[in-house]
Amino acid sequence: GAVVSQHPSRVICKSGTSVKIECRSLDFQATTMFWYRQFPKKSLMLMATSNEGSKATYEQGVEKDKFLINHASLTLSTLTVTSAHPEDSSFYICSARGGQGADTQYFGPGTRLTVL
Amino acid sequence: GEDVEQSLFLSVREGDSSVINCTYTDSSSTYLYWYKQEPGAGLQLLTYIFSNMDMKQDQRLTVLLNKKDKHLSLRIADTQTGDSAIYFCAERVDYKLSFGAGTTVTVRA
Secondary structure, three states, X not given: OOXXXXXXXXXXXXXXXXXXEEEEEOOOOEEEEEEEEEOOOOOEEEEEEEEOOOOOEEOOOOOOOOEEEEEEXXXXXXXXXXXXXXXXXXXXXXXXXXXXXOOOEEEOOOEEEEEO | OOOEEEOOEEEEEOOOOEEEEEEEOOOOOOEEEEEEEOOOOOEEEEEEEEOOOOEEEEOOEEEEEEOOOOEXXXXXXXXXXXXXXXXXXXXXXXXXXXXXXXXXXXXXX
């Protein structure tokens, strides 16, 4: 139980285009989903917290117009990187809170974004 | 990030025990977690401990928590080559997780 999927696992796009990443909780309902960014050999940086049906809460320094988050249902949240630039290249990981045990966050497998 | 600190590297011989240490700063942490990340993959929850516990054992994994010193450790018994990965500790405060930078564990034959 408590499986979280992300799609796509890997995406390459041209500078200036927008990219949408999906995060799904497959076998449980997630009231809250989190989006993280991980730089090479670095820790995870929380970007935003999203609750189903309401606006996402962004961490300080994260541009909400750049990283659009939609949490349309209890099993799906999307992150759209708008007008992507090479510096947006990173590993994006989502997590979902719910399932059994301790309100634990269960993580997706991540999406590797490369912007050319 | 900066509120959670871990040593960056650990090399251990196959069959020995591994001990990964972590310190945190927020005394209001409710849960503390250990996650494992293999190359190119997301984070796998290994185990967690509630902040009012001192120890938790789960098969080869033993978590020790010293709340007074804000020190958390993960011991892996009989370390195998499949245990080679990056291990992150994380503290939870108000449903947010703060991660350490990760400890890269290398298991040598």
